[in-house]
Structure formats: structure tokens, C-alpha cells
Amino acid sequence: MKTKIFITALLMLITYGCTDMCRLTRDDKDWLLEEYKSLNYLENETKTIKVKINTHFDAWYDNENYLTPKGYEWGESTFYIRDSLYWISINSAACDHNGGIYIFKKYHSNYVKAFLFDKDSLTNNTVTILDKEYKNCFVFRDSTYIKNLTFVKNYGIVKIEFRDGYKLELIP
Numbered sequence: 001m002k003t004k005i006f007i008t009a010l011l012m013l014i015t016y017g018c019t020d021m022c023r024l025t026r027d028d029k030d031w032l033l034e035e036y037k038s039l040n041y042l043e044n045e046t047k048t049i050k051v052k053i054n055t056h057f058d059a060w061y062d063n064e065n066y067l068t069p070k071g072y073e074w075g076e077s078t079f080y081i082r083d084s085l086y087w088i089s090i091n092s093a094a095c096d097h098n099g100g101i102y103i104f105k106k107y108h109s110n111y112v113k114a115f116l117f118d119k120d121s122l123t124n125n126t127v128t129i130l131d132k133e134y135k136n137c138f139v140f141r142d143s144t145y146i147k148n149l150t151f152v153k154n155y156g157i158v159k160i161e162f163r164d165g166y167k168l169e170l171i172p
Helices: 002-017 026-030
Strands: 020-022 038-043 047-062 070-081 086-093 098-105 113-118 126-129 132-135 138-140 146-152 156-162 167-170
Touching: 026 086, 086 156, 098 146, 113 138, 113 146, 126 156, 132 146
Parallel strands: 020 070
Antiparallel strands: 038 047, 038 167, 047 070, 070 086, 086 098, 098 113, 126 132, 138 146, 146 156, 156 167
16 A cells, blocks of 8 residues: 555656746746735725735646646735625736736625736836825726726735725825
8 A cells, every 4th residue: 555655656746747837936926915914005095904915826737748747836816805895816827928807706706807917018107196106007997896906016906996986095
């Protein structure tokens, strides 16, 4: 029995040891919120709230070619807002020039809106939020849920305003 387990473990080690793995770079991680456990936001221009941030890293493997599987690392930062009515996921993957912000409604496993961004692009958008200027912002709008979502590398979502008027602004 021990021999069988040893052989299985050895085969897995050899298989995944030969994997062509695309690793996350510092730049890939800068699109996430890995350095934060929480962020402070001004809610509806009246009160300060603390939003807990969870960041998770993992890897995905393409096992179609069992002799030399390919894989890549990815990361996700998630946080819940508005008394957990919505949750937001920011994603970044290795060897991929795109990232994404996904809006989920409470108890839904499928996102209701996705905003994709090109990690290599300069937007030349500049916004000032609570007296702090942010450059190269990605500004998204949606006709159903989001009136305005402003996203900045290294800061995350600096402003989000829903169609019903609920608004959060990052406190610098």
C-alpha cells in the first residue's frame, strides 16, 4: 500500500514538475488588493465604513496534454459592500494582459456584470476623489447596476456608485 502511494506521488511530482507554468509577476499582483486586509470608504458622503478585503491565489492547469501540461497562476481580491447585498471580485492572471472586475449579487454564484480592463493600457483618465488625484483610471458605466465605477491599479476601486444612488469613495 505504501509503495502504491509513493509511486502515485512520484508520478504527480514528475507530471507537474514538467508543467509549463506561467507565474504571477509583481505587476500582475499590483492589480489586486493583496497588501490590504481592509479599506476605508466614505459611504453616501456621510459616514466612514471599513470594507474587509480577501485575496486568494491559485493555479490552473490544462491537462489536455498529460505529458507536458500548461498552467498559470491567478489571483482574486474580493470584498462585500452594502451590508453584503453585493460582492465584488477583482481578478488578475499571469501571462494575460487582461483583468476583470466582477459584480455579484448576494447569494448568486454567477456575476451580474463584468468590467474587463487591459493591464498594458494607459487610459489618461484622471479623477479627484476626496482631494486625492488618481491617474490612469479605468472608468466603467452600466445601464443596469453601476452608474460609475472607477478602478485604479494599486488602489482598487476608488469610487463606485450604483444606479439607486448608493455610493462609496475610497478614503486616502
